[in-house]
Amino acid sequence: MAGLKKAWRVKSTNGFITAIDGKSQDTHKQIYWTYTINGKFANKGAAEQKVNNHDKVKFTLAKMN
Known part of the structure; x- marks a missing residue:
């Protein structure tokens, strides 16, 4: 996570990535990082x-799925 955050904007919840450089997961569509x-x-x-x-x-x- 530390290395990823050095190069890109990262959002996370409870240690799991939810967005990288503005591209977010969509739990309703079951799209995840x-x-x-x-x-x-x-x-x-x-x-x-x-x-x-x-x-x-x-x-x-x-x-x-």
């Missing part, structure tokens, strides 16, 4: 997740 680390979905909120220097982190705004 998710992220992967080295191609695998993370199982923690971004505020709790530890990453290493060479990890590749990708955030995606997507519909979840």
